Amino acid sequence: MPNLRQLYLQHVGQTSDFSLAFEVEKAEGVFLYDTKGKKYFDLNSGISVSSLGHGNPRIKAAIKDQLEKHLHTMVYGEHVQQSQVQFATLLMQQLPDKYQSLYFLLTGSEAIETAMKLAKKRTNRRQIIAAKDAYHGSTQGAESLRSDENYKRAFYPLLPAIDWITFNKEEELELITDQTAAVIIEATQAESGVNTAHNGYLQALQNRCEQTGTLFILDEIQTGFGRTGSLFAFQKYGLSPDVICIGKAMGGGLPLSGLIASQECLSFLMKDPALGHITTFGGHPLSCAAAHASLQYMLDHKIVDKVEEKSALFNQLLQHNIVREVRRDGLLMAVELTKRKYLKHVVSKAHELGAIIDYFLFNDKSFRLAPPLVISFEEIKKACHILQQAFDYSFEKYNH
Numbered sequence: 001m002p003n004l005r006q007l008y009l010q011h012v013g014q015t016s017d018f019s020l021a022f023e024v025e026k027a028e029g030v031f032l033y034d035t036k037g038k039k040y041f042d043l044n045s046g047i048s049v050s051s052l053g054h055g056n057p058r059i060k061a062a063i064k065d066q067l068e069k070h071l072h073t074m075v076y077g078e079h080v081q082q083s084q085v086q087f088a089t090l091l092m093q094q095l096p097d098k099y100q101s102l103y104f105l106l107t108g109s110e111a112i113e114t115a116m117k118l119a120k121k122r123t124n125r126r127q128i129i130a131a132k133d134a135y136h137g138s139t140q141g142a143e144s145l146r147s148d149e150n151y152k153r154a155f156y157p158l159l160p161a162i163d164w165i166t167f168n169k170e171e172e173l174e175l176i177t178d179q180t181a182a183v184i185i186e187a188t189q190a191e192s193g194v195n196t197a198h199n200g201y202l203q204a205l206q207n208r209c210e211q212t213g214t215l216f217i218l219d220e221i222q223t224g225f226g227r228t229g230s231l232f233a234f235q236k237y238g239l240s241p242d243v244i245c246i247g248k249a250m251g252g253g254l255p256l257s258g259l260i261a262s263q264e265c266l267s268f269l270m271k272d273p274a275l276g277h278i279t280t281f282g283g284h285p286l287s288c289a290a291a292h293a294s295l296q297y298m299l300d301h302k303i304v305d306k307v308e309e310k311s312a313l314f315n316q317l318l319q320h321n322i323v324r325e326v327r328r329d330g331l332l333m334a335v336e337l338t339k340r341k342y343l344k345h346v347v348s349k350a351h352e353l354g355a356i357i358d359y360f361l362f363n364d365k366s367f368r369l370a371p372p373l374v375i376s377f378e379e380i381k382k383a384c385h386i387l388q389q390a391f392d393y394s395f396e397k398y399n400h
């Protein structure tokens with residue numbers, strides 16, 4: 001009789017031949033438990049999703065409540081569903097007046113796709129500019145924004161008229177012209193290993209977009225919902241993007257994404273042609289109920305207020321002679337090691353000792369830390385103690 005792992009490898013489509021193949025039994029608070037009952041710190045929140053940790057009772061209650069009322073009733077945009085309206089209203093109340101409307105979608109990639117369609121329609125232009133070394137999703141439009149030609153070649157033809165600027169290079173902002181439909185960028189580049197913006201860069205980018213009539217689309221799929229120490233990164237950096245893409249932590253652990261913009265801007269998806277982007281499961285009632293409970297919990301418990309302090313504690317406790325630097329934007333953090341070869345040993349030793357950390361897509365010297373925002377100061381100390389042991393082990397064994 002094959003075991004669970006063998007059945008997984010046989011019947012579940014694999015994304016690589018180096019799957020973590022971690023066997024999850026349950027998850028609670030900031031911990032994951034494997035099928036042998038071993039407990040691990042979840043220091044990645046399933047890539048910035050489980051910001052309130054696992055099994056939050058308010059989110060669970062909201063899901064159960066919604067489950068009793070109804071699940072899917074109609075494709076997005078046709079029925080008035082209470083959980084959708086409640087969540088959109090609560091979210092808009094937290095944002096500047098300019099943002100009145102939330103277009104519900106399902107995944108981060110779909111949010112990026114829809115934002116690109118919206119930009120073309122709104123500006124009647126075709127060129128889209130992204131930053132090098134950014135990840136915006138795996139569907140063909142979102143993948144077209146990836147700058148690494150070698151990776152993308154296997155999927156050609158992708159979208160034409162995509163160009164790139166180097167993040168933080170103000171002199172390249174001139175590439176944004178009155179031919180550019182949109183710039184799509186993150187406030188902090190997550191997958192290149194937490195590459196934060198220099199002072200004034202994003203503001204200069206926003207000004208250039210204003211001058212040229214280009215839509216400024218901010219990808220807050222990873223930075224949103226408190227991850228960087230304010231509800232959204234744009235608020236912290238004093239920005240006013242035209243469109244904000246959200247996803248990941250939005251659904252409190254269920255799939256949900258969307259575009260935030262003015263009603264006027266989003267109206268371009270509803271006319272000439274109508275139904276400019278339709279989606280069966282966008283704004284699923286169960287996800288919206290979880291999203292509403294999650295946001296309400298964040299607000300009631302002022303979760304974002306402690307993010308910077310927690311991030312500073314990680315920084316302090318992660319100093320070691322194999323750590324070159326800790327780059328961080330709130331609890332989105334990258335720990336860069338002095339030598340590339342240490343990385344896999346640190347990741348596997350930490351796992352063995354009970355802490356789950358992960359790699360980045362575009363940085364092979366750093367590991368990712370994006371713990372649930374609710375991690376306590378005591379838990380941070382314990383988790384960092386494990387990471388210190390993994391650093392010591394890797395240094396002693398592989399420093400030659």
Ligand SMILES: Cc1ncc(COP(=O)(O)O)c(C=O)c1O
Nearest residue numbers: 107108109135136137219221222
């Ligand atoms: C910044 C950013 N944008 C977009 C995406 C794509 O989101 P999804 O995987 O939900 O399609 C991701 C996913 O990692 C992301 O980090």
